[in-house]
Amino acid sequence: MGIVARKEKQKQEIRSLILEASMKLFVEEGFSKVSVRKIAERIQYSPTTLYLYFKDKNEILFHCCESGFEKMLSQNIALTLINDPIERLHQMGVNYLNFGLENPEYYDLMFIQDAPMCALHDMGKGWSSGDQALEALKMVVHEAMQKGLLVSTKVETVAMAVWGMVHGLVSLAIRQRLDKLVPAEDMEQTMHDSLDWLLKTMKKA
Amino acid sequence: MGIVARKEKQKQEIRSLILEASMKLFVEEGFSKVSVRKIAERIQYSPTTLYLYFKDKNEILFHCCESGFEKMLSQNIALTLINDPIERLHQMGVNYLNFGLENPEYYDLMFIQDAPMCALHDMGKGWSSGDQALEALKMVVHEAMQKGLLVSTKVETVAMAVWGMVHGLVSLAIRQRLDKLVPAEDMEQTMHDSLDWLLKTMKKA
DNA sequence: TAAATATACTTAACAGTGTTAAGTTTTCAA
């Protein structure tokens, strides 16, 4: 069975090749410019070959997403060192804002486009890394409530509020909706101010 | 000069015809299904005719957006009756959430897609109705601070936080990102809970 | 009134998109 295993390994290698080319392409040229033909050209294959390794373009984008989540989670490792759950939640928010602003193309794919969600639906699979981040968020909110640092409410309510806000800020910024509210040079700072304000405000008196 | 005025009026009528057809189309079939050819077919014109009335597709979508903003603002008229600025801000948020959930296609265009912003940029114009809504938001925050109902900070910080959150909730919901956090049947309620929570929380003790 | 001009609109095409069916080349086992 060594031979069939090697075949499988080769297949995985080409899958990786396709995904790496895709990611390079949309980091360099932006998400909207990624096309099946351009990906194929980069790896010197015919466009139709990609369909032997992935069901459709959405599925390719879905897998790019997954590596985006890993990228995002990797910056959160140092987080476990922070004891105060509010402070930890705050830092999670800061990391989230920074990730979004520094990787707008990835962010777009992970949280704004619906192509990846279509793929996810078609495949009947779950997010794994995405769910993991969500679980961490709920956990820290729960901990803060248990320690009496937050007024006790449904965990989902607060988790949704916090995620909603940071996502709202990043996605409005990415889509140029904040330009009229605040000058470009103050934008990043104001976004962080808003986050600071939320966490200071929600802290139990 | 009556004749040139009539000509101008006819031109405006065809512009309206195009816009109405576009809006019907994307309310019925969704934003992503709107194409120049389909719009043209609806009004029994050749696709290229549309380019005699609008610079490109983005410009058409931009004007659809504008009527979306009017739709949105129209539901905010009753708002001026509310005296308490916090209560008014709350109701603005409620209206925002409802508009987004009831008109996801419009919302998509107005706050998520970047086609309209491209058009806006190309035309060198401003949002008018969009800016108006933003001004109203800043105003109510300002008023709440002046009346001592909110801790005084930069108005933009709080306005951005509140808008960020409601936009975050709506856009995450529209793009199916909240499905894993909360069951579908509780989603709308939880979104409103989050908004309630924010406003209760930010109210000065 | 007839010719010239300006307006309104269409046809045909370009260059691109995702995707599929059918055909070809390569690889490998019997």
Added chain:
DNA sequence: TTGAAAACTTAACACTGTTAAGTATATTTA
């Protein structure tokens, strides 16, 4: 060496936004 299976490509379909060139239809001028 032959035959089957796997890997890959060519050609095509049905779309997309957009433009250049051509055709009718009004309107203005001589």
